[in-house]
Amino acid sequence: MDDVLIVITLLLVAASATAAVAVRDPVRQALVLSLLGLTLAALFTVLQAPDVALSQLAVGTALTPLLLTLAVRKVHRRPHTRDDGRGGETTGSTESAGAIESAAAKERGE
């Protein structure tokens, strides 16, 4: 019974971790990261480490996604102060990283 639970939670962790990498939009990624934190907390509980599970729940499920979404909001707020036609519709994280870089380059006056 224990082994079945461990295998199930391990599979859930693997699935949500893969999803966190596969999803490219940073906001969705934060949500999937929250789900990953939840599955990890379940895994730690099943492995009889409730202290670690509590930390994982507090930091991985609540705090980190919150900080990420706040950072994304800050980055998306930037373009509409300038009229460079980027309305914040970012489809990929590499693309948005490039956008941030070019915005930063503009900032420095290059």
Added chain:
Amino acid sequence: MSRRLRMWVLALGLAGLAALLGAACFELPDFGGDQHPYGDRAVRAALSHHTANVVSSVNFDLRALDTLGEESILFGAVLGTVVLLRQTRDERHVEPAPARVSPPVRRYALYALPVTLVVGLYVVAHGQLSPGGGFQGGVVAATALHLLYIAVDYRALRRIRPVGRYEVADAAGEAAFVVLGAAAMLGGSAFLANSLLPYGEFNTLASGGTVPLLNAAIGMEVASAVVVLLARFLDQAVEIEESPKPPSTPTSRE
């Protein structure tokens, strides 16, 4: 360095890592075995100091110095965030507009806030008895306050959260840990040794010697650190905005 060469270096590193990890895995004890030499000793040491939660005993008694290091990392990280995310000269402060919150969200968040806060404080207070402790409970209590941002708006959150005081509490929690450690030295023992207070009756709130005090110091430090951290991020996301560039000072190098 060409791309090809870099790939070779990467492949070499990965192969080495895989070989070492593979070799290490074959030497590991079997999963779920009943031989736990470190666990047995930790449990014995925790019981001899009347600490019911062995993990707290490891964190705040047996390896309290490691916890001091971890706490200092968090302290330093928050300090760095405060410095990096301050309002710079070319940014301006925008008063956030009151936001409309849908009634079910408001109701849920306002009910959840006191419950979450009490759960966080409970977890901190019972760190020496049950799973959890200053770190876990501190994060829960700190995030609980931010339900007010979800329930009402940013100005309401700002009113119950004077960041300056939380910064002081953050530093005080960090200092309290060091002072408690030094007090053990003054008492004629090693730094952070659990020798100051009587161990008390097993499985009561006042048991475990200095473990509950160090645990409370961590709780205060972590809760304040998370509040300050989120305050800086929220300020950036909600209040601080780039000033429109004045046209009189061209910065272009072209």
